[in-house]
Amino acid sequence: MHVHFHTLLQQVTPQGRRTHLDMHLPAGATVGDALARLALTYDPEALALVVNRREVEPDHPLQDGDRLDLIPAIAGG
Amino acid sequence: MLIWRINVHERSLERTPVPDGWKTLGGRGLLARILLDEVPPTCDPLGPHNKLIFAPGLLVGHMLSSCDRISVGGKSPLTGGIKESNAGGSTGLQIALLGIQALILEGAPAGDEWQILVIDSSGARFEPAGPIAGLGVYAAARSLRERYGDKVAISLIGPGGEMQLRTAGIQNLDKDKVPSRINARGGLGAVMGSKRLKAIIFDAAGCDKPPIRDPEGFKAAQKAFTTALMNHPQTAVYRDFGTAGVARLCDTLGAIPVRNFSVGQYEDLESISGEHLRQTLLQRGGKANPTHACMAGCTIRCSNNYAGENGEEIVSPLEYETISLMGSNLGISDLDDVARLNWLVNDLGIDSIDAGAALGVAAEAGLLSFGDAQRAGELLREIYTGSPLGRMLGHGAALTGQVLGVRRVPVVKGQAISGYDPRAIKGTGVTYATNPQGADHTAGLTIRAKVDHLDPKAQIDVSRNAQINMAGYDTLGACVFAGFGFAASPESIRDLLNARYGWSVDTGILQQLGRATLKLEREFNRRAGFTAADDRLPEWMTEEPLAPTQAVFDVANEDLDGLYNW
């Protein structure tokens, strides 16, 4: 599974400045599990969660090869 | 506060108390009321019966963070309907300090000579513009500052407004005196041009702040609002990345306009992203600055100063709408190029969204190749010459599409769609379709809503709420981003209004103002001849799938038509 970080999150990933990383999760894992594994210092409530270009909830199940975008929510320009 | 009414034919000024029905309104809501009361909806937008109105919002004048915006309105020469366009900068504050609740410019000029209207505490006077007429916005603003000093606010038009092009805007000085805060949309600069006004000077020297009924209550509410705003997570994103932070989000959702709205994902996204913009500006130093406030007192500071490699400023600010419409939409991937095109449209005094969309349509017709920034610049420079080609582009995407015979024209009610392809963010498509302003990035974006943006059934409520809130904020004079603070602390709107005016409104006031404003605007459009057929996206967007989501706009027409049944 590929995780992509947007804007501020690129500065608070566990490894410091990262734009994306690959992650292996057990079968049946959800977006919430991925977030827990990442242990970001960012309020998950203030994140938009997008899997394969669709906005989803934390209980959304993940599949091998999915793209998860973690986006500090913004209202537009 | 008073109503100032200036007849440009008589060159007369009348100052009157605010009529009862207008007293509880400001900004966009007041514009809608005045336009419905005074402007024949079927009039010629560039003729003697249209009026150009400046109205600060209800909370303007107190340097509340991000709340000193100026709304300008009239009948739009672009859409043929009602138009409000608001801007930051210093005009809102100065006009409120002058005690003006609305400045109404009416009539048709007696002669052809360009004028400057000077407004100060003693009244209003007309002065010949002389050699300032014909100048681009940047040179004109420099000359005006030499003539009137650096303490005044200035609203001015460029060659686009002088030529009465339908995408001409009105430019205002930011807090650093750069004429870049723009009432950009819908051709209000052309209406100002039709009144033969090159510029309006607002000089509030010697004026006091607008009165506050309950100063202690106001202070407490201001503190609650500012704290909520500062603590809101979105404030930090806009401070660091500006609106350009939206580029990656839109690309992720498959909704960024690419090559005249033909694709929703950009292969060169990295080079136009907000993250890249920030890194570039931090590295370049000099005048480059990723965090800048357009008005005094704004704590969000979403604006920026974009400088080239030598550290000299190219343009300020560079924002997402321009990056998408003049960047990815034209296949242009170098932000330096986008910044230079942005400077050009600012100097011409035309809307970068409609100009970018017009160039996209022109590229589709073969007038330039996608990715050719130099040719895009040449085409924009045609507008200075007043050639038929330049005028066509300056009239916007809708006219350009008609002249060039292009079907893929991204407009609603004649106004260009902003940087969110409505097929992939369908709630925003509902806003584009049904909002009385036409396709507009400030009328009710839905990108933040927690919905599946591709689900056609989930969008009506989301869009309706966004439209109502935006119309409310525009009536307060609040920047859309001040909305974070108000959303987190809704009682602060109630408390600020009650303390400022001695009212006793409740927390529903934002939505009440928003709903009332939208109803008035819709009624103006109805009387102007608009029907349900005008509340539709372009037909091709309902048929042509957008890669990579393969989405079409498929929100049902009956759902669109029911949006206003609340």
Ligand code: SF4
């Ligand atoms: S948030 Fe941005 S646009 Fe809004 S008032 Fe502040 S600098 Fe201006």
